[in-house]
Amino acid sequence: xxxxxxxxxxxxxxxxxxxxxxxxxxxxxxxxxxxxxxxxxxxxxxxxxxxxxxxxxxxxxxxxxxxxxxxxxxxxxxxxxxxxxxxxxxxxx
Numbered sequence: 001x002x003x004x005x006x007x008x009x010x011x012x013x014x015x016x017x018x019x020x021x022x023x024x025x026x027x028x029x030x031x032x033x034x035x036x037x038x039x040x041x042x043x044x045x046x047x048x049x050x051x052x053x054x055x056x057x058x059x060x061x062x063x064x065x066x067x068x069x070x071x072x073x074x075x076x077x078x079x080x081x082x083x084x085x086x087x088x089x090x091x092x093x
Contacts, residue, residue, distance in 0.1 A: 002028040017044035023056050034063040 003025050010020040021038045036059040042048045 004028055012040065017042065019043055021052065021056070023060075025060050032067065034060055034067070036060050036063065 006024045006026070008022045010022075012018045012020050019041050021041045023036045025034045025036070026032070027034075036056050038052060038055060041052045041055075043052060
């Protein structure tokens with residue numbers, strides 16, 4: 001799965017190196033997009049920058065897992081609806 005990222009960084013407090021970050025990941029295979037944001041990211045040191053990147057990645061993974069669960073549930077609901085339709089239409093009074 002190839003992922004393309006669009007990252008926007010907005011300086012919020014330049015002297016303290018605080019920024020707002022919005023990162024949008026696009027799965028180039030399915031076309032699905034996942035937006036992740038951090039309101040007050042501390043980017044003052046290399047360690048803090050790495051921490052921000054790890055936070056963005058973990059939020060992305062959470063969103064992907066949530067979407068996979070929603071897709072699974074949607075599939076189950078569609079199957080249940082089809083089975084219910086066949087069952088109910090097959091009944092007679």
